[in-house]
Amino acid sequence: MDALARAIARPEPVEGLAARSPLAGLARRSVGFADVLAQSVSAVAPAGAAFTTPLLVSAVAGGVSLPALAAALVIALLTASTINQFTRRMAATGSLYTFVARGLGSAPGYVAGVGLLIGYGFIAMFALAGSGYYLATLVSRLLPTGIDPMLLATGAMVVLGALCLLVLARGIRLSTRVTLLVEATSVALIVALIVAVVATHADRLPVVFAADAPFDPQAFAVAATLAITAFVGFESSAALGVEAKRPFASIPRAIMATVVVSGLLYLGTSAAQTIGFDVTGLDPAASTSPANDLAAAFGMPWAGFVLDVSIATSLFACAVASSTALVRVLFSMGREGLLPPALGTTHPRWRTPFVASAIALPVVIVVPVAAAFAAGSVWDAMTVLIIFAAAGYILAYVLACIAAPVFLHRIGELGVWPVVSSAIAALGLTAVAVLYLAEESSGARAVGVWGFLALLAAGASVYRLRMLRRPWLRHAIGVYDHPVAGDVLGGIPAAEWDDGDGPDDRRDR
Template sequence: MRQGVGSVSSGVPQSRSAGNARATLRCHALSVTAHDTPDRLVALGRAIARPPVVAGVEQNSPMAGLERRTVGFVDVLAQSIGAVAPAAGTATVPALIAVQAGSGVLIAVAAAWLLAICVAATLNQFALRIAAPGSLYTFTTKGLGAGPGFAAASGLLVGYGFIAMFGVVGAAYFLQNFLSALTGAWAAGPWVTVALLVGVGAVCFGVLRRGIRLSSRVTLVIELASLVVILALLAIVLSRLDAAQLAAPFTARPPAFGGLVAGTAVALTAFVGFESAASLGREAARPFLTVPRTIRWTVLGVGAVYLLSAYTQLAGAGAFGIGFDGGQAVARLASDTDAAAVGTLLDLGLAASFTACAIASLTALARAVFTLGREGVLPRAVGRIEPLRKTPYRALAVVIPITVAVPLALHAVGWSPWQSLEFLIVVSAAGYITAYVLATVALPAFLRRIGESSLRTDLVAGIAAVGLTGVLITYLVVMVPGEPVAVAVVGGLAVLAALAYLYLRTARSRALARAGLFDHTTSSDLLGGS
């Protein structure tokens, strides 16, 4: 049986919370049988009345302020699903994959799915033991130390931040398409775009400030409704194809190896965010069960939807002579299959899905910033919680204006929404995959340190780390150079992160020494805690 993985005083995280021990003992006292002796009953009563002191257990958690153990499985699941945004991914990612892999879209999606499953299995080993709002940052720090942990934090901030911008741009873009279809050309004006970008950001802030339950449930409802529209369209397309057209994707000529690897790298971006449930580690009820289950089922379910969508788009595009240019394949399929009404609803559904993506990504981003603030790595002001709603409102007040300002700047310099989406996904993927690589490398070291290493977990982590490293290298060599602005931004952010780490080592070494804080058992959880 797995043990509690050390004590808080030793700096090693615990496997699971002790729960309300007093209530448990009272239940035992009420359920004693006739075989229990009076001496045992007296001893039990004495233990309840005067419990022995448990040394080394702190009175407060470093993550105090956030709600604790109140968010149910459905809300945690909504967080991961919203961050992945499968409805938006099904409509846009196959087009991005096709640019690199051509007809190998299906193979690239399947390869990315298998890799994502290995990554999920690796990250779940951490999630079974640590309740950490800092998620991958905290996991990496516990395995490899403050330096790699800071690199993972930098990658995570870039990943969550730019994918949130991706969500804001996508929401404004598809909402503008929907309004244009209803009202005419006036809705296509540039100032309407500005208003929609600002409006989406305002909606995100309003929902997130109200608390995690509201934001997660809004996210889930939006995403499920959007998926229903997408799946209905896919079903209509498949129903219009004959046997030869349905078989065509499986007989297509395979792509070159370089294109396939590059396509897999792009396909992996469709899965990023599945681990964001870990950022609710403190807030989740039964986190060591809920978070790993959420991560596992999100990857499995989303991968199945992506395969279905990629297959349907390939088959439909071949049958109707539709290209993937500009990400309009799904809309063209709706038009060519006489499902124009569904196509109009599709724009609204995709706008909603991108909004859900922005909300969920900002949820995880704010908690990562909050954790860094609590540790003193970032200014401590961003580590404060709004007492009434128990939300990291200072962190939200910092990240949301930036999330809106960058898309506004891209629009101001004349970029089309699709150009902005391509740029933002490239930068976010570079950050995400870097954080994934570091976390998978950290797991074997972490498990050895706590005495729970096994050949199976090391093997899965090794497969994930090697696969991710190959994808990251290919991504940086093949994908990023195609976006010269992305090259400058990724390089600039890497240099900025390195300079920030050097500053912390010299001027704020105590903050680095505190790196890796997580929500641990407190005295109120234990009978006899001091």
């Protein structure tokens, strides 16, 4: 018997490792890189954003829409690089909530957590509403039934929300693989159309860079802010830190790949739409469905139909992915005791945060339905919901960028690049957030701004009350996964791994 065989057969005892993870109950180390990538990609919903964001940016920035999108891509890349300072060192279901708590302490961590809950929750509502909106449009075109489009859309939202709950409850692998298939198909179709449009009208490429008006710094900043909202959610795979097989490798790669792929897709779509509208002579400002308008103008109405299906399914995938991250942040807060402990429990068979899902998803369904009836249309409701989501995400991103250098300094690993990248990202995000909220606070969608601030204040009040009643909780915030005795040779013997609670007990260790 050689030395390796002897070490395996009779390993040296390893002391100091706990028997169970603080986040036991989830399907620990069960999903691979493809599942992790699907989580981040689906949360961004690039197929859905590709045909809405570039048009919105173009309406504001005009001929400098591509530079505005490029600036947003740079800020998103710097933010992703900063967040990965945590994901390479820590596996947590709380994502940025846990990271900020470990860098800046419990109070800033909780504020980041509230921002994430608002971001994940409202982007899930936005995506659910968008999916219902596009499905209702498709049904009305294919099967004219005379049903009120509002009732059709809200009914679709309820059905899709129930399906989303079912997917979340049954397991993370089902959730991520469904969304990966949907997004991969949608993105492939969009890329094919982009290549076709650009290749057949290559002589019109100069129009993409032509400025039709003097450069307006404020308009450029607003356009860049709108563009950044198309990237939010890229970090959501960090919420799968406990369930990922190789979290310190797969999650950073998934985050960066999501930002790069989404950014290139947005730039390509912007160029293709600019060329398409120039060739056809259509007015982009008057278009409410650019995919259908351009497809019809090019004599391919079927392409518009296929794209509508892709956008609807992409937005549903976004709702699933965002809800997945939402319930894991709630699970983390419940496990720490900051929220009711029931939220920190998992289903004994499916190993998912079932209670958190059962509580969160009805809210995700009811709010957009109510908002649609209050606003008079699903689309108007979506324009308000996205303000909540963008503000929540950007708040969490800014705090994560501030926390990263502090965290790295604390563990003795601070370098020049993390300081530079986090500083630029934090300043850029803060500037665009202030500008964006100031712009919207006096317009027709001001309820989104003041509603966000009200939710943030309510969250702060909850934290204050919890700390007054349970001051020890400030030391419990920031729980993350760590190696346990069952992970190493010399830890828990194999005979002790099964405690009789079920066949998957080893995953909890």
